[in-house]
Amino acid sequence: MKNNEATIFVFIASIIIGLLIAMNIGFEGKDNFLDVKQYNEAYNERSKLYSEVNNLKQQYYSASSKLKKYDSGDEKKFKVLDEIQNEVSSNNIILGKSDVKGPGVKIILEDGTSFDEFSSSLLIHDADIVEMINDLRNAGAEAISINGHRIIYDNYALCVGSPIALNGIKIVPPFYIDAIGNEDVLYNYLTIEPTHIKKLKFRQVKVSIVKADDIKILAYTGDFKYKYMNSTNEKK
Amino acid sequence: MVAFVGLLIGVILGIVWNVDIPIKFSPYISVAIFACLDSVFGALRGSVSHNFRADIFVSGFFGNSALAVAMVYLGDKLGIPIYLAAVIVFGGRIFDNFAIIRRLLIDKAKSH
Numbered sequence: 001m002k003n004n005e006a007t008i009f010v011f012i013a014s015i016i017i018g019l020l021i022a023m024n025i026g027f028e029g030k031d032n033f034l035d036v037k038q039y040n041e042a043y044n045e046r047s048k049l050y051s052e053v054n055n056l057k058q059q060y061y062s063a064s065s066k067l068k069k070y071d072s073g074d075e076k077k078f079k080v081l082d083e084i085q086n087e088v089s090s091n092n093i094i095l096g097k098s099d100v101k102g103p104g105v106k107i108i109l110e111d112g113t114s115f116d117e118f119s120s121s122l123l124i125h126d127a128d129i130v131e132m133i134n135d136l137r138n139a140g141a142e143a144i145s146i147n148g149h150r151i152i153y154d155n156y157a158l159c160v161g162s163p164i165a166l167n168g169i170k171i172v173p174p175f176y177i178d179a180i181g182n183e184d185v186l187y188n189y190l191t192i193e194p195t196h197i198k199k200l201k202f203r204q205v206k207v208s209i210v211k212a213d214d215i216k217i218l219a220y221t222g223d224f225k226y227k228y229m230n231s232t233n234e235k236k
Numbered sequence: 237m238v239a240f241v242g243l244l245i246g247v248i249l250g251i252v253w254n255v256d257i258p259i260k261f262s263p264y265i266s267v268a269i270f271a272c273l274d275s276v277f278g279a280l281r282g283s284v285s286h287n288f289r290a291d292i293f294v295s296g297f298f299g300n301s302a303l304a305v306a307m308v309y310l311g312d313k314l315g316i317p318i319y320l321a322a323v324i325v326f327g328g329r330i331f332d333n334f335a336i337i338r339r340l341l342i343d344k345a346k347s348h
Binding site for chain 2: 005010011012013015018019020022
């Protein structure tokens with residue numbers, strides 16, 4: 001009796017196992033196995049696609065929420081106006097037309113002093129300022145000011161004797177350069193990477209870099225002028 | 237003998253029905269198969285040595301596979317291959333059981 005019972009149970013169990021095995025082999029036969037390299041590639045591909053999908057989702061979400069704001073509510077016009085104002089103010093922040101604050105680094109550059117000889121390499125030149133701005137932008141600085149003057153998209157620096165003309169405004173050393181961005185990234189980039197600061201230090205220019213949590217950068221006070229360029233999709 | 241017949245029937249049924257499990261569950265099924273196989277070997281050993289108990293067999297059959305699947309899932313989440321523990325234990329027990337079955341059967345054959 002006991003043996004019979006065991007036989008029945010074993011019979012049923014082996015049918016189940018056979019089913020499972022057949023199910024598993026069914027798709028293993030389709031050659032779905034990858035070696036390590038292929039797996040890694042596929043994995044990377046997948047994560048890339050995931051992040052793309054996430055990005056697109058975010059874009060879609062923000063766009064659709066904007067659209068909803070336009071569409072819904074009885075105070076449509078006000079909402080649209082608000083939205084437009086928001087966009088304008090964020091554009092102003094990007095352009096440099098409004099005061100901003102945030103974490104970042106403060107850099108002080110001062111002409112070097114040497115007792116034995118005077119050399120032009122001790123001085124800070126216009127090109128140094130340009131390179132500094134370039135380095136900061138490369139490190140992801142979002143807003144930069146030099147001696148309180150906001151650096152915007154069309155800034156240039158020119159040597160005019162002892163001072164440096166920054167967009168026509170004469171500034172003299174010491175140069176206080178403030179930059180808003182990720183403070184650690186900015187600091188580490190400037191101190192570790194072979195940036196222009198290294199060259200300045202080598203030239204015995206006095207350089208100091210400090211991280212700061214709360215930097216205020218004032219708005220650009222000049223005008224935004226353009227004469228020759230026109231929008232290509234202008235509506236008439 | 238019964239086990240092989242059942243296995244054959246099961247495989248044929250599976251091929252005829254052609255059920256596809258999502259590839260995600262492939263490792264789970266594999267470990268579950270191993271756990272079930274272990275239970276079947278245990279049952280065979282029980283039937284040969286005349287101490288088979290249905291309740292223990294059924295609970296082991298489903299409990300082992302569920303535990304193994306849970307281990308695979310946990311290992312997947314934690315990033316360590318815990319399922320290896322299940323594979324090693326079940327594999328070792330299958331061989332143990334097989335060795336005992338072998339001995340018992342050979343003894344039986346000799347005594348006749």
